[in-house]
Amino acid sequence: MDKISQENIDLKMRLIEDFSNFEASLNGQSNEMIHNVRRDAIAYINENGFPTKKFEEWKYTNPANILKNDYVQAFTQPAGDLSGIDVTEVLAESNANVLVFVNGRYESSLSRIVSKGDGIFVGNLSEAYVAHKDLINSHFSKLAKNEKGAFTAMNTAFATDGAVVYAADNVQIPEIIRIINIADARTGTYLSQPRNIFIAGVNAKAMISEEFFTIGENPSLTNMITEVFCGRGSMLEHYKIQNDGANANHVGSTQIKQEADSHYSNTTISWGGNITRNNLQAVFAGNNTECHFFGLYLLSGRQHVDNHTLADHAMPNCYSNELYKGIIADRATGVFNGRIMVREDAQKTNAYQSNNCILLSDDAMNYSKPQLEIFADDVKCSHGATTGQLSDQEMFYLRSRGIPHDEARAMLLQAFAEDVIDTIKDEYLREKLDKKLIEILMSTR
Amino acid sequence: MITLKDLRATVETEEGKKEILKGINLQINAGEVHAIMGPNGSGKSTLASVLTGREGYEVTGGSVEFEGNDLLELEPEERAQHGIFLAFQYPVEIPGVSNTNFLKTAINEIRKSKGMEPMSSVEFLKMMKEKAKLVGLDPSMTSRYVNVGFSGGEKKRNEIFQLAMLNPKFSILDETDSGLDIDALKAVAEGVIKLKTNDNAFLVITHYQRLLNFIVPDFVHVMFDGRIVKSGGKELALHLEENGYDWITDMKETAEA
Numbered sequence: 001m002d003k004i005s006q007e008n009i010d011l012k013m014r015l016i017e018d019f020s021n022f023e024a025s026l027n028g029q030s031n032e033m034i035h036n037v038r039r040d041a042i043a044y045i046n047e048n049g050f051p052t053k054k055f056e057e058w059k060y061t062n063p064a065n066i067l068k069n070d071y072v073q074a075f076t077q078p079a080g081d082l083s084g085i086d087v088t089e090v091l092a093e094s095n096a097n098v099l100v101f102v103n104g105r106y107e108s109s110l111s112r113i114v115s116k117g118d119g120i121f122v123g124n125l126s127e128a129y130v131a132h133k134d135l136i137n138s139h140f141s142k143l144a145k146n147e148k149g150a151f152t153a154m155n156t157a158f159a160t161d162g163a164v165v166y167a168a169d170n171v172q173i174p175e176i177i178r179i180i181n182i183a184d185a186r187t188g189t190y191l192s193q194p195r196n197i198f199i200a201g202v203n204a205k206a207m208i209s210e211e212f213f214t215i216g217e218n219p220s221l222t223n224m225i226t227e228v229f230c231g232r233g234s235m236l237e238h239y240k241i242q243n244d245g246a247n248a249n250h251v252g253s254t255q256i257k258q259e260a261d262s263h264y265s266n267t268t269i270s271w272g273g274n275i276t277r278n279n280l281q282a283v284f285a286g287n288n289t290e291c292h293f294f295g296l297y298l299l300s301g302r303q304h305v306d307n308h309t310l311a312d313h314a315m316p317n318c319y320s321n322e323l324y325k326g327i328i329a330d331r332a333t334g335v336f337n338g339r340i341m342v343r344e345d346a347q348k349t350n351a352y353q354s355n356n357c358i359l360l361s362d363d364a365m366n367y368s369k370p371q372l373e374i375f376a377d378d379v380k381c382s383h384g385a386t387t388g389q390l391s392d393q394e395m396f397y398l399r400s401r402g403i404p405h406d407e408a409r410a411m412l413l414q415a416f417a418e419d420v421i422d423t424i425k426d427e428y429l430r431e432k433l434d435k436k437l438i439e440i441l442m443s444t445r
Numbered sequence: 446m447i448t449l450k451d452l453r454a455t456v457e458t459e460e461g462k463k464e465i466l467k468g469i470n471l472q473i474n475a476g477e478v479h480a481i482m483g484p485n486g487s488g489k490s491t492l493a494s495v496l497t498g499r500e501g502y503e504v505t506g507g508s509v510e511f512e513g514n515d516l517l518e519l520e521p522e523e524r525a526q527h528g529i530f531l532a533f534q535y536p537v538e539i540p541g542v543s544n545t546n547f548l549k550t551a552i553n554e555i556r557k558s559k560g561m562e563p564m565s566s567v568e569f570l571k572m573m574k575e576k577a578k579l580v581g582l583d584p585s586m587t588s589r590y591v592n593v594g595f596s597g598g599e600k601k602r603n604e605i606f607q608l609a610m611l612n613p614k615f616s617i618l619d620e621t622d623s624g625l626d627i628d629a630l631k632a633v634a635e636g637v638i639k640l641k642t643n644d645n646a647f648l649v650i651t652h653y654q655r656l657l658n659f660i661v662p663d664f665v666h667v668m669f670d671g672r673i674v675k676s677g678g679k680e681l682a683l684h685l686e687e688n689g690y691d692w693i694t695d696m697k698e699t700a701e702a
Contacts, residue, residue, distance in 0.1 A: 392500060397537040397591075400497050401551040401611065402525035402558070411550065415541025 008049050011067055015045055018073055019157055034129070037141045041156035044146035051149060060335040060367045061277050061306040063151075066249050069219040071191035074103035075160050080184050082107060084215065090180055093428040097122050097177040099163050103184050104192035104222075106161050115175050119168030122177055125195060128164035135166065139197055143227045143255035148279075151251045155193045155225045162195035162224075167204035169231065176207045176426045181224070183248050186216030196226040200234035200262075207237040207426060212272070214245030219274075226254045230262035232286065237425050238266045241433070244273035246301070253279040260286025260315075267423045269433065270305045271298040271440055281310040284318040284346075295324035296420040298437070299332035299364075300444050306335035311353075313346035313376075320350070325420050326357040327413055328364035329444045339371040342379050349379040357387045358416060360444065410441040417441075446512060446646050447473045447615055453506035454495045465491040467671035468507065473615070476643040480657055480682060481650045483668035484690040489650045490534060492668075493619040497531045498524055511615065525551075526558035528614030532604035532621050539591040544603070545573070547591050548610050555611065576609040580636035598629035605636040612640075617648045622656035634659030654686035669693050 019042045026035065053062040080102060087110055090098050099122070100110035106124035115122045121132060129136050146153040163179045181194055200206055214220065222244075230236050244250060250273055258264055270276055282291050297305045311320035326334040336355040357366040370383035390412055398408035417437055424430040454466040465488045473479050483489050495502050496509065498521035509516040514527060539547070553563040564572075577584045582602050592600050601621055608616055618637070622630050637660050641647065649660055657665070657679065665681040666673045667690075674693060675681065 391537075393537045394539050396499055396521060397533070397539065398547070398551075399521040400499075400525055400531055400533075401547070401607065402522050402555040403547075403551050404522045404554060405520070407550065407554065408522075411542055411547075412539070415539065418541050 007064065012045060012049055015154065016042060022158060033137050034140055038157050041146055041153040044153040045150050045157065048150060061275065061304065066221065066251060066275050069189050071189055071221050073158060074190040074192045075158065079105060082110065085110065085182060087180055090178055095175050097175055098180060099124065100180045100182065101194055102182045103190050104161055104194045115173045119171040120173055121164060121166040123164055125162045125164055132166065135199065139199060139227060139229060143257055144225045144253055148253060151223055152225060152253050155195060155223050158193050159195035165198045165206060165208055167200050167206050169201035170203045171201060172205035176209060178209045178211060181210065181212045181222065183214040183220040183222055183244065184216060185214055185218040185220040185245065185247065189218045189220065191221045191223060194224045199229045200231050200236050202231045203233040204231060205235045209239040209241065209429060211241045212244050212250065214248040217247060219247045221249045223251045228254065228256040230256065230258040230264050232259040233261040235263045239424060240268040242270040242272050242276060246274060248273050250276045256282040258282060258284050258286065258289040258291060261288045263290045265292040267294040267420065268307065269296045273303065276305045279308045281312065283312040284315050287315050287317045289318045291320040293322040294420050294423045296417055297326045297334050298440055299334060300329040301332060303332040308337045310339045310341065311351055313342045313349045313351060316345060316347045318346065318349055322353040324355045325417060326366055327360065327417065328357060328366055329360040331363040334366040337369045337371065338383065340381060342374040342376050342381065344375045346376045347378045349376060351381045353383040355385045358413065359387060359389060406442065410438060413441045414438060446475050448510045451507035452509060454491060454502050454504050456491065456502055465671055466495065469673060471673065473646050473648060475646055477664065478647045478649065478660060478662045480662040480665045481648065481668050482665060482682060482685055487668045488671045489668055490619055493531055493617045493650055496617060497521060497529060526555050530608055530611060530613035530616040532608060532616065532618045534620040534623060536592050536600040536604055538593045540593050542591050544587045544589060544591050548607065551611060572610065576606060579639055580605045580609050581632050582606045597624040601625060601633050605633055609640055615646050617650065619650045620652065622651055622653060630656060631659060654682045657682045667693060
């Protein structure tokens with residue numbers, strides 16, 4: 001037996017043991033419906049194990065490199081020391097909801113919830129389970145099913161906390177909801193598994209930002225799931241901003257279901273972390289939906305970011321548009337795998353996709369893989385990918401006007417990245433991101 | 446102001462290095478307008494590229510002194526900071542960078558190199574307005590991305606606008622007349638005339654004489670095969686207009702025979 005499969009089995013055994021301890025700690029709650037879902041998930045892992053790089057879906061990102069550290073599940077540990085965790089910059093956005101999770105655990109003392117009232121819930125999963133039990137039961141794991149793979153099942157098996165946003169029919173939440181996930185890697189090597197559920201009712205509206213930070217130098221793994229339900233005619237703005245530390249790994253799965261006439265827009269910005277894998281999948285379950293996926297990855301050192309997207313056109317007259325941009329330096333690697341599925345009934349589909357990259361060094365890499373599967377005959381689909389370097393012409397033009405080399409380069413890269421940053425509708429957040437973008441570009445060589 | 450002595454340069458081609466400039470001697474003083482004319486491929490644009498430090502050219506001999514500095518030792522941005530400006534033959538489109546941001550950065554970098562404080566936004570906007578008016582540029586162009594979606598004439602006018610904003614000591618106009626109709630040509634030339642002072646100098650590179658009807662040069666140089674083969678006053682341009690470049694070729698062939 002080779003080394004990888006041995007590690008795979010060791011991990012499986014450890015998770016099964018974790019699970020029986022977890023189950024024992026639940027007391028009476030093990031009869032709850034949600035717990036049956038967890039049992040199914042651990043059974044799935046027991047049967048299937050974890051993927052290896054031989055799996056087509058993991059060809060460019062080796063799961064063994066993500067799983068190799070002996071992680072301790074963070075939820076089994078007592079709450080850590082919160083001193084040294086500073087979220088003042090986020091709280092400075094005065095009208096924002098701020099939900100802070102440290103190693104997957106909700107910290108109300110660091111959080112602030114401003115959106116309250118009839119038909120609104122902004123809070124954490126365990127509270128939501130008390131306040132809206134039926135709602136959670138009817139949505140939990142309905143999109144992020146075990147068949148999505150072992151990382152998804154692992155989260156489901158151990159999911160204890162996360163963010164829940166609920167806007168009932170015709171309810172609009174005016175304030176942005178910023179979910180701050182902090183990996184505290186100061187004292188241990190932890191696995192955190194946040195579980196988020198966002199539910200927008202008919203014609204509801206919300207803006208949600210998931211943001212990731214790390215403190216400390218130990219390796220960490222965040223294996224998270226976000227399930228997003230967009231009701232008929234709803235509008236959801238959703239951001240994922242990855243500022244993680246150099247030893248932080250991330251596997252995230254965002255599963256979206258859009259009902260008719262709904263509008264969903266996702267912007268994923270990755271400029272931190274060690275190995276990052278983002279799965280972003282939307283299924284259009286009604287007519288006339290509109291879906292946007294925007295992405296920016298800005299990588300240096302040996303960073304690796306893999307964006308796997310799926311726009312699943314199951315119904316007619318839907319529109320999806322994807323734009324992913326990468327700036328890759330040093331020996332870093334970007335992966336974009338964009339799958340568009342147009343099912344037989346999905347006539348009059350409009351689906352577009354593009355992936356553009358600038359490589360700043362000879363060793364920088366970008367793998368770009370469009371995957372269009374079209375089973376309807378009256379559709380408009382296109383994809384495009386470009387990989388190149390900064391234009392010498394543009395550089396010389398700027399320098400010939402007195403702008404030094406590094407500033408000129410940052411200016412051109414900023415212009416390249418800007419149309420993704422511009423999709424962030426929250427002005428406060430966008431300005432911070434702009435600042436950070438320039439900071440990173442000036443330090444990238 | 447600027448002195449070129451036996452300037453030689455090669456460019457990398459598929460067939461190896463090719464010598465384009467074969468010993469250029471030129472002296473330009475403050476307050477003067479010089480024109481360089483010559484047939485295609487004579488090395489006019491290469492001269493502009495070498496003077497502004499574009500990559501891809503190798504200086505193999507000679508020197509360029511600009512206000513006491515060895516120009517060839519400087520990076521392109523340092524040359525600009527010292528007061529050299531090139532109005533491009535083919536201005537580059539830069540999507541995502543606004544004219545305003547571009548020029549503000551350029552001006553402040555030039556100021557920084559001189560130990561000056563950045564210009565205030567109010568002062569900058571006022572200057573933009575003034576200079577746009579001076580060169581006849583539609584003010585709405587200034588907020589657009591650099592040259593993106595500009596017509597040929599607008600691009601050339603934008604070059605002169607940048608010249609007005611940066612106020613260089615020595616400006617090279619590289620085929621600024623190419624691709625312009627007579628009205629656009631006139632407008633661009635008028636802009637340049639307004640910017641001419643006793644303290645700055647211009648080098649106008651052109652294939653045709655018509656631009657020189659508007660920007661009247663003090664000296665005209667004829668360039669052929671990498672050398673200046675004839676220099677004279679403004680009347681030389683007229684002679685070229687009437688007789689074309691053939692007489693130079695003939696003259697050269699006779700000399701070589």
